[in-house]
Each structure stands twice: as structure tokens, then as C-alpha cells.
Amino acid sequence: MSDLDRMKKTGNFSRRVAKYLKMDLPVDEEAGSSGLMSQQLHAVNPSDSTDLPSEPQEHQGEGSIHSEDPNLTDYLESSDDESFGSEEDYKSFDLLPLLVCVRKTTPSCSQLSLNVSIDGLPLHKSTTLQYWPILFNINELPRVPVMAAGIFYGLSKPENIEQYLRPLVDEINFLIEHGIIINGKKLFVKLRAIIADTPARSFVKGTVGHTGYAGCMKCVVEGQYSREGRTVVFPGVGAPKRTDKGFRENAYPKHCKMISPLLDLKDFDIINDVIVADRLHLIDLGVMKRLLIGWRDGSLGKVRWSTSQCSQISKALGNIKLPAEIHRPLRPVVYAGKWKGSEFASFLHYASIVVLKEHLPQECYQHFLLLFCAVTILSSRVYRPMWSLAGQMLERFVTQYSHVYGERYIGSNVHNLQHVYEEVARLEYQLQSIGLQAIWRLVTFGDVPLTSKLVIKLCDTSI
Numbered sequence: 001m002s003d004l005d006r007m008k009k010t011g012n013f014s015r016r017v018a019k020y021l022k023m024d025l026p027v028d029e030e031a032g033s034s035g036l037m038s039q040q041l042h043a044v045n046p047s048d049s050t051d052l053p054s055e056p057q058e059h060q061g062e063g064s065i066h067s068e069d070p071n072l073t074d075y076l077e078s079s080d081d082e083s084f085g086s087e088e089d090y091k092s093f094d095l096l097p098l099l100v101c102v103r104k105t106t107p108s109c110s111q112l113s114l115n116v117s118i119d120g121l122p123l124h125k126s127t128t129l130q131y132w133p134i135l136f137n138i139n140e141l142p143r144v145p146v147m148a149a150g151i152f153y154g155l156s157k158p159e160n161i162e163q164y165l166r167p168l169v170d171e172i173n174f175l176i177e178h179g180i181i182i183n184g185k186k187l188f189v190k191l192r193a194i195i196a197d198t199p200a201r202s203f204v205k206g207t208v209g210h211t212g213y214a215g216c217m218k219c220v221v222e223g224q225y226s227r228e229g230r231t232v233v234f235p236g237v238g239a240p241k242r243t244d245k246g247f248r249e250n251a252y253p254k255h256c257k258m259i260s261p262l263l264d265l266k267d268f269d270i271i272n273d274v275i276v277a278d279r280l281h282l283i284d285l286g287v288m289k290r291l292l293i294g295w296r297d298g299s300l301g302k303v304r305w306s307t308s309q310c311s312q313i314s315k316a317l318g319n320i321k322l323p324a325e326i327h328r329p330l331r332p333v334v335y336a337g338k339w340k341g342s343e344f345a346s347f348l349h350y351a352s353i354v355v356l357k358e359h360l361p362q363e364c365y366q367h368f369l370l371l372f373c374a375v376t377i378l379s380s381r382v383y384r385p386m387w388s389l390a391g392q393m394l395e396r397f398v399t400q401y402s403h404v405y406g407e408r409y410i411g412s413n414v415h416n417l418q419h420v421y422e423e424v425a426r427l428e429y430q431l432q433s434i435g436l437q438a439i440w441r442l443v444t445f446g447d448v449p450l451t452s453k454l455v456i457k458l459c460d461t462s463i
Contacts, residue, residue: 112139133148
């Protein structure tokens with residue numbers, strides 16, 4: 001494949017790269033966008049010469065476009081887009097934001113650890129059209145923005161897990177095997193964690209959903225059907241842990257439904273590296289939302305708040321002056337069902353222990369303090385010496401939940417709280433999430449296909 005052919009292959013995306021690098025290169029205007037996470041590291045360099053070595057992957061601060069490496073050429077020629085049909089599409093993108101950030105500097109780290117986030121993003125309220133982006137950031141380079149490795153677009157979630165994940169798996173394995181060189185420095189690459197909400201985790205791992213009897217991703221607890229709640233609950237703590245070896249040897253037939261491409265990832269533990277401690281979905285939009293709406297409406301087995309109480313709480317929320325970095329004020333509690341995840345986070349950290357004290361039974365308030373203290377401690381590395389104590393608080397919170405509210409309310413989110421500490425301690429990270437709001441803000445509508453506009457917008461944002 002010639003240099004020009006490779007540029008044509010990347011289409012609009014490469015035109016943006018060429019514009020950024022001020023390269024006068026002819027590119028086919030009608031070419032589509034394609035490529036995987038590392039292709040740009042091979043395809044672009046701003047100057048005239050130097051050959052790419054066969055391994056590892058290299059991007060020099062001063063270099064040019066090359067095609068001499070046969071292994072690289074074969075890899076790029078096999079990186080075509082996968083088509084999912086007339087109403088569905090899948091596009092894969094590159095590491096341009098990384099190039100922008102490091103083209104004139106050399107990272108001080110020797111390894112790039114990738115956090116990958118997979119989730120669905122509805123586009124309209126009137127249709128089922130949705131994006132399923134695969135986003136990632138780099139743990140060692142926190143200032144590098146969140147990037148898109150690929151985006152699926154269709155009327156529902158991807159039906160073919162192989163087509164959806166295989167390009168990602170192949171790309172990450174290629175990076176792990178070859179590494180990259182940036183400005184003369186060799187950097188190793190590894191996959192640190194996959195972050196997803198509960199349904200997405202089940203989808204990418206090929207396991208039963210969170211309402212299944214064997215739905216827990218971390219332990220072998222057997223769910224019980226609650227006739228009162230008409231759902232599966234997971235009471236108790238301390239069940240034996242699942243293991244990567246057991247998963248691969250099909251030791252959990254009730255848990256696994258299909259073979260996932262993630263099993264082909266190198267140096268990847270499919271139990272420990274697919275995390276459940278996702279702050280946004282587990283705590284903010286999970287447990288905290290369930291508690292607040294349950295107290296307000298009486299749907300947790302306790303007396304509901306009166307109209308007067310809701311007014312008092314809403315007034316108190318309006319009077320709270322939040323820190324300057326928080327731009328979304330707390331809305332009245334009557335709109336709690338419409339709150340964003342950031343609002344529940346702000347309520348938990350800055351408002352809850354003040355406004356709830358006069359409006360919750362003492363037993364519920366003391367129980368809630370366990371969650372408040374644990375999440376606060378695990379949300380900052382400043383409290384690292386106390387993380388183990390936070391883990392004990394979360395276990396106590398889960399254990400007491402059935403006594404305070406009833407066993408019928410112990411769903412998968414409450415159960416998963418007991419697994420948060422072990423993940424935070426193992427990965428040594430504070431509770432956080434890779435959000436989709438950057439993608440949502442990039443979505444515009446018009447004659448150009450949404451995926452094409454997204455590519456252009458991502459490049460514009462990075463540059």
C-alpha cells in the first residue's frame with residue numbers, strides 16, 4: 001500500500017491530520033473514515049525522512065509517512081470498517097489527541113495503561129437510535145483527553161459481539177506486542193481496565209444479566225427470587241470470588257452465555273479487569289438515586305416524605321452554595337427522577353448529611369452515614385490510609401441494608417458495593433468514571449452522516 005493510498009484509506013480523518021500538520025497531501029474527498037487506535041501513530045509524522053522499524057510502533061516528533069514495514073502494511077490493509085447493515089454502522093478512530101499532546105514532548109512514563117469505557121448513548125427521545133462508543137483514556141497521562149477507539153451506530157445495541165469488539169481486541173493486542181516509540185522513547189502499552197455499566201458489562205463479557213441468579217461479576221453468590229419485590233436479590237456478603245481461570249475453563253456455566261472476544265486479550269484478567277466500581281452508574285445513578293427517590297416516594301418500605309418535607313428539603317438545597325468547580329445547581333427534590341449523575345454526586349458529598357438529618361428516621365440516617373463516609377474516603381487519594389476502613393463501612397452498609405429496608409431491596413447495585421474497595425485498592429484509583437458527555441456534545445445533525453461529523457468534531461476539538 002502506497003503512502004497516498006494509506007492517506008486515502010483514512011479519508012476525512014487524514015484530511016484533518018494533514019491540515020493539522022500543514023501537509024499538502026491529495027486526499028480523496030469521498031473516502032470513508034477508518035483505522036484503529038494506533039494507526040495514526042504509524043501514518044503521520046511532520047517531516048521528511050526516517051523509516052519505521054518493524055517493531056515497536058514508532059511516532060517520532062520529526063518524521064514522515066512510511067509504508068516500508070511489511071508487518072505494518074499487512075496490519076493496516078486488514079483494518080477495514082465492519083459494516084453492520086443498512087441501518088447500522090461501526091467506525092473506528094485513532095490516537096490523534098495523543099499525538100497532539102506529545103508531538104513536542106516526551107512522556108516521563110515508560111508504560112501507557114489504557115482505561116476503556118463502553119456504554120450506550122441514546123440520540124433522541126422519539127426513536128431508538130443510539131451510539132455505542134468505545135472510549136479510552138491513558139492513566140499515566142491524565143491531561144490527554146478521552147479518545148474514541150470506535151463508535152457503533154444503530155437502532156439498538158450491537159447484536160454481534162464479535163464484530164463490535166474484535167477490532168478493539170486486535171488493536172490492543174497489537175499495541176501490547178509491539179509497543180510504541182514517541183520522540184525516541186519506547187513505551188509499553190497495557191489494558192488497565194474496562195469500565196461499563198451493568199448491562200454493558202454483561203454484553204461485552206457474554207454473561208447473564210444483573211437480574212439473573214448468577215448475575216454477579218465478582219463472586220459466585222446465588223441470587224434469590226423475592227416474591228414481594230418480584231425480582232432477584234443478592235443478600236449477604238463474603239461469597240467466594242470468581243477467578244479468571246475458572247471463567248476460561250467454563251467453571252461457571254450458569255454465569256457465562258457465550259464466548260467473548262475479550263478472552264483473546266493478552267495479559268487480561270476478565271474478572272478483575274472488568275470493574276464494577278464505576279462511580280457514575282453504581283453510586284450516583286445507582287444506589288444514591290434509589291435511596292433518594294425511595295425516601296421521597298416511600299418506595300423503600302418507609303413512610304414517604306410529605307409535600308411540606310419535600311418543599312423544606314428543596315429550599316435547603318437551593319440555599320446551599322456549592323464549590324466553584326460545580327456548575328450544575330441542585331434542583332428541587334421533586335425533580336430527582338430527572339437529575340443527572342453529577343447532581344446526585346453533589347447531593348451526596350455536599351448536601352445530604354445536612355438536609356437529611358431532620359427528615360430521615362435515625363436508623364436510616366445512621367445507615368446512610370456509612371455510605372457517605374465510605375464514598376467520600378474512596379473518592380480521594382488523600383484518604384488512602386483509610387481506604388480499608390471504607391471497605392469495612394461498605395460491607396456493613398450492605399449487611400445492614402436488609403435490616404433497615406428489607407431483603408427485597410438488595411439489588412445488584414447494593415450487592416456490588418462490597419466489591420468496590422478491592423478494585424479501588426488493586427488499581428489504586430479514586431472513584432471516577434469516563435463520561436459520554438463529550439461525545440454527546442459533539443453530536444450535530446444535518447446532511448453529513450453523524451459518524452462523519454463526529455470524526456471531524458473530534459479532530460477539531462483535539463487540535
